[in-house]
Amino acid sequence: MPSSITLAVSTVIFALRPHPETRHPVLWLPLVRRVRSPHKGLWALPGGPLGTTEDLAASARRNLHETTHLTPRYLEQLYAFGRPDRSEDRTVSIVYWALVRPDVASEGVETENVRWFLADSLPELAFDHSQIVEYALWRLRNKMEYSRIATALLGETFTLSDLREVHEAVLERRLDPANFRRQVESTGEVVPTDEFRTGGRHRPARLYRHNHSIELADNGPLTGR
Structure with missing residues (x-):
């Protein structure tokens, strides 16, 4: 022993x-x-x-x-x-x-x-690191459903398509773009900026940022707890 x-x-x-x-x-x-x-x-x-x-x-x-x-x-x-x-x-x-x-x-x-x-x-x-990774993935996918943790995988500004891609990649399923937009905008967790992403084949996409007032109000999830 x-x-x-x-x-x-x-x-x-x-x-x-x-x-x-x-x-x-x-x-x-x-x-x-x-x-x-x-x-x-x-x-x-x-x-x-x-x-x-x-x-x-x-x-x-x-x-x-x-x-x-x-x-x-x-x-x-x-x-x-x-x-x-x-x-x-x-x-x-x-x-x-x-x-x-x-x-x-x-x-x-x-x-x-x-x-x-x-x-x-x-x-x-x-x-036992395989089991640890499995648990970490399970935890990440569960938190993705109810927290703003997805924004930690993005830059300071992002499009709603960027944010949806994060959710889809982590949850491993496709999400309806229109429903996702409505859900995100209803939470107030991200706010639109006056900037747009240009240069693609589609029309310019508005850039969003994290709502820092919410982050300050609850100590913010991006610092970890």
């Missing part, structure tokens, strides 16, 4: 990037290849031991930056995973999940041992 328990922090990071075949936006996440035992050579979530002087969120951010160079806009504690048989030594992982915009994701480091994967087509993962 182990004489001590190790506390670790790991993070599931989601971003929308084009599918390599359809080019439609889909969920991706970065993984890190393990270079030492146990599970040497397998892919795993970014993470590591909790620093003795760090709080949990600071440790998650540090590990992310050191391995992927990513700085997420949205970071939220997901769950604690501590089943006794999850690793050879007794390790409890506090798992965070993060959302980053496509432009931020493109700035991340990708090397032989750090690579982005389609969220629905992952390789074999070390430890």
Whole structure:
């Protein structure tokens, strides 16, 4: 029996990037290849031991930056995973999940041992990280139904089509454009700007932004809780 328990922090990071075949936006996440035992050579979530002087969120951010160079806009504690048989030594992982915009994701480091994967087509993962990713996806899809979390995957301004594409990519189903527009506009969570996106084959599309007054009123979901 182990004489001590190790506390670790790991993070599931989601971003929308084009599918390599359809080019439609889909969920991706970065993984890190393990270079030492146990599970040497397998892919795993970014993470590591909790620093003795760090709080949990600071440790998650540090590990992310050191391995992927990513700085997420949205970071939220997901769950604690501590089943006794999850690793050879007794390790409890506090798992965070993060959302980053496509432009931020493109700035991340990708090397032989750090690579982005389609969220629905992952390789074999070390430890219980496959179960962790499944839980994170379930949590993201549930929050998509009732919160403004989708805006964390977008830039400061966006069209309603952009916002609908986020919902469709995460929920993995098509949404009626007219119904989606009515639902979004009725909430007041996004507000129209005086700017338009031009240059496409269709007429210019109005750009929207987050309603910051609502965000301030409830502490905002984009800071994570």
